[in-house]
Amino acid sequence: MNIIEIRKLFPxxxxxxxxxxxxxxxxxxxxxxxxxxxxxxxxxxxxxxxRGIYKLAEKADQIYANSRxxxxxxxxxxxxxxxxxxxxxxxANLSAEIIAQNFVKGDIIVSTELEHHSNFLPWQxxxxxxxxxxxxxxxxxxxxxxxxxxxxxxxxxxxxxxxITGLSNVLGIKPDLKNIIKMAKENGVLxxxxxxxxxxxxxIDVKKLNCDFAFFTGHKLFGPMGTGWVYIKxxxxxxxxxxxxxxxxxxxxxxxxxxxxxxxxxxxxNVAGIYALSKSLKMMQEIxxxxxxxxxxxxxxxxxxxxxxxxxxxxxxxxxxNQFSNLLSFEIKNIHSHDVASIFAEDNICIxxxxxxxxxxxNRLKVNALARxxxxxxxxxxxxxxxxxxxxxxxxxxx
Amino acid sequence: xxxxGEILLDHFKNPRHLGLLKDGxxxxxxxxxxxxxxxxxxxxxxxxxxxxxxxxxxNGCAISVASISLFGDKIIGQKLDDILQMSGEEAIKLLxxxxxxxxxxxxxxxxxxxxxxxxxxxxxxN
Numbered sequence: 001m002n003i004i005e006i007r008k009l010f011p012x013x014x015x016x017x018x019x020x021x022x023x024x025x026x027x028x029x030x031x032x033x034x035x036x037x038x039x040x041x042x043x044x045x046x047x048x049x050x051r052g053i054y055k056l057a058e059k060a061d062q063i064y065a066n067s068r069x070x071x072x073x074x075x076x077x078x079x080x081x082x083x084x085x086x087x088x089x090x091x092a093n094l095s096a097e098i099i100a101q102n103f104v105k106g107d108i109i110v111s112t113e114l115e116h117h118s119n120f121l122p123w124q125x126x127x128x129x130x131x132x133x134x135x136x137x138x139x140x141x142x143x144x145x146x147x148x149x150x151x152x153x154x155x156x157x158x159x160x161x162x163x164i165t166g167l168s169n170v171l172g173i174k175p176d177l178k179n180i181i182k183m184a185k186e187n188g189v190l191x192x193x194x195x196x197x198x199x200x201x202x203x204i205d206v207k208k209l210n211c212d213f214a215f216f217t218g219h220k221l222f223g224p225m226g227t228g229w230v231y232i233k234x235x236x237x238x239x240x241x242x243x244x245x246x247x248x249x250x251x252x253x254x255x256x257x258x259x260x261x262x263x264x265x266x267x268x269x270n271v272a273g274i275y276a277l278s279k280s281l282k283m284m285q286e287i288x289x290x291x292x293x294x295x296x297x298x299x300x301x302x303x304x305x306x307x308x309x310x311x312x313x314x315x316x317x318x319x320x321x322n323q324f325s326n327l328l329s330f331e332i333k334n335i336h337s338h339d340v341a342s343i344f345a346e347d348n349i350c351i352x353x354x355x356x357x358x359x360x361x362x363n364r365l366k367v368n369a370l371a372r373x374x375x376x377x378x379x380x381x382x383x384x385x386x387x388x389x390x391x392x393x394x395x396x397x398x399x
Numbered sequence: 400x401x402x403x404g405e406i407l408l409d410h411f412k413n414p415r416h417l418g419l420l421k422d423g424x425x426x427x428x429x430x431x432x433x434x435x436x437x438x439x440x441x442x443x444x445x446x447x448x449x450x451x452x453x454x455x456x457x458n459g460c461a462i463s464v465a466s467i468s469l470f471g472d473k474i475i476g477q478k479l480d481d482i483l484q485m486s487g488e489e490a491i492k493l494l495x496x497x498x499x500x501x502x503x504x505x506x507x508x509x510x511x512x513x514x515x516x517x518x519x520x521x522x523x524x525n
Contacts, residue, residue: 336460338434338505342402345499354434362435368458369434397403398461 001291007378009033009283020349020383025169025197025327025374027219030280034223037279041272048268050248064271067278068261074281075195075214076205077231083264084229084274088196089118091215091230092163094264095192096126097243099213099236103160105131110153110189111163112137113364114144114175117357119194119215123163133158139364142316144173146180154184161190166198166209170358170370171317172300172325174198181210190236196220200296200376201325203289206231221284223277226270232260242266292377296326299375303328303384312395316370327374329356332391335398337371343394349387403461406469407496411461416471420454427516431508436463440512444520448479455509462502467509469494479517487511 007013009031012021021029047057049064065079072079085091103109109123109132127134138147154162162184167174181191192213195204199216206214211231218227232240237260242249246266249258257263284292301321307313312333318324332340337353344351352372355362362368373387419426423441430437438457445451453471457464473493474482490510491498498506 336434336436338460338502339403339462342462342499342502345501346402359435368436397408 001287001295001377003378003380006287007380010378011035013378016348018348020347020379020386022373022375022379022383022387023350023352024200024376024379025220025372026352027225028200028222028376029378030224031222031283033279033283034276037276038224038272041275046272049271050262060271063275064269067274070278070281071229071274074204074285075199075216075231076207078234080260081206081231081234081237082229083232083237083261084227084269085215086226086270087118087219087228088194088215088217089122091213091217091228092119092122092192092194094230094243095213095215095232096122098240098264099161099190099192100126100130100132101241103130103132106133106158108133108135108153108156108159109161109163110135110137110159112146112165112175113139113360114146114168114171114173115163115165115358115360116169116194116196117359118196119163119165119192120360123161123192132160135159136360139361142171142365143318144168144171144175146175151180151183154180154189155187157187159184159187159189161192163192164194166193166195166204166214167201167325168317168358168361169197169327170329170356170361170372172201172327172329173318173323174202174325177209185210197325197327201293206233212236218273218277218280221277222280224270224273227273227277232264234260237261237264287377293326295377296375296379297324299379299381299384300324300326300328302381303373303375303387306384306388310391310395313391316365316367326376327372329370329372331367331370332394335394337369339398340371340394343397344387344390347386347390347393349383349390402497402499402502404496407461407465410465410468414455414464414468416454416468417456418454419456420452423452423454425516425520427512427519429508429512429515431459431463431504433504434460436460436505436508438463438467438508438512440467440509440516442479442513442516442520444479450474450477450479450482453513455512459508460505462498462505463508465496466494466506467512469496470509470513474513479520482513483517483521485510485514 137150191211193211214231219225244266249266316329341353419441425442436459443452
């Protein structure tokens with residue numbers, strides 16, 4: 001991977017040559033091809049899909065269908081298993097709304113303390129509205145391991161669904177999905193996977209993962225904000241009823257729905273955004289996901305080693321290099337993470353600080369806020385050297 | 400912009416008005432949605448609606464702690480009604496320290512809690 005060439009793909013670094021962007025787990029920077037694709041759609045193909053019987057509309061239809069193909073291929077799904085949403089959160093809400101119609105009072109939905117609120121609150125809320133039980137698997141240490149006793153809950157016959165993350169946005173840890181999903185499946189439990197963070201950290205294969213629902217977001221994959229998708233396993237998608245109603249989703253009045261994915265995509269979708277997202281996934285494919293992952297992990301390793309030099313820094317997450325992802329959360333002793341972020345910001349270093357929309361985990365870790373750095377293909381080892389200088393500065397200010 | 404100047408660090412390291420008032424007559428709690436930091440304030444207000452004393456409890460970032468400490472200095476002797484009329488922007492100006500847009504919520508945590516306390520007091524007395 002040629003980092004200099006890769007940085008050239010992202011105009012933001014031309015506009016801000018001193019920018020040290022260490023917040024890609026929040027949202028990645030966007031390559032020129034993504035911006036070009038959005039603009040290209042509106043300049044050359046703009047027409048509404050599904051409705052037009054003229055060349056421009058047919059082209060728009062074709063672009064939308066091709067994009068779905070590329071996106072389905074990215075996670076090894078079939079095209080009719082991909083439903084476009086505006087983000088992963090919408091994917092979780094959509095899944096919760098449509099599956100809860102099949103649950104009865106007293107059934108249990110299980111989530112975990114490792115979740116981002118986007119795979120926690122929709123399930124908690126749907127359980128409350130439908131008189132279902134909502135249970136949470138506890139995290140037992142700073143490494144993000146689950147409490148073994150709590151996992152036994154998955155054997156309870158009343159448990160109908162497990163909502164679990166593919167990678168923690170705070171600890172960067174990947175849960176033992178293989179065994180947890182196996183245990184859940186043996187009891188007929190459905191799996192809803194939040195893959196918003198995971199999709200930049202390992203090759204996603206929804207079939208191998210054996211999940212029923214999976215949510216993705218485009219803006220963490222170099223795509224535009226306001227794009228995402230949810231994977232729904234075909235046999236489920238066929239059975240389930242839509243939750244939003246309107247244009248482009250009905251076969252006949254009053255309630256004969258089109259087949260999936262159309263029945264779940266009421267209204268005009270973000271065609272230009274989806275097209276641009278397909279371009280960002282193609283770019284990732286060209287660079288090679290394996291190369292991307294390897295490179296990001298290398299940077300995390302360098303950063304981990306740098307952090308380890310400071311007795312004032314406590315790292316939250318895996319200590320084993322094999323478990324590293326593209327992010328690291330940390331605390332500098334006696335300095336609030338918001339102050340850390342502000343001091344870094346003075347040096348043009350962008351990091352995230354706060355509860356990371358993961359309050360159940362923060363409560364378990366007994367912290368209000370953590371600082372987090374995350375890396376992508378445009379970062380360089382020199383970014384970490386500059387980060388080290390800013391850490392020294394922060395420690396010095398608060399000594 | 401040098402946020403972490405002498406005044407801010409002094410008020411963070413040695414916050415004034417730390418501890419709740421034993422003879423306070425208004426108590427309120429608030430939290431910063433960005434990080435979950437909590438603050439509790441107590442006020443002693445006389446019959447004419449003048450703030451006689453102020454105290455607070457809470458852990459937080461340097462900006463939130465220093466701001467509460469500075470607010471305490473500024474509001475003692477003020478009318479509760481004047482605090483209620485004050486906008487967030489005016490409150491920031493009162494601090495006389497540079498605050499970046501991303502940290503406004505931190506800087507105003509104490510102020511919003513004081514305002515909450517003032518609103519509670521007013522609704523009780525009406």
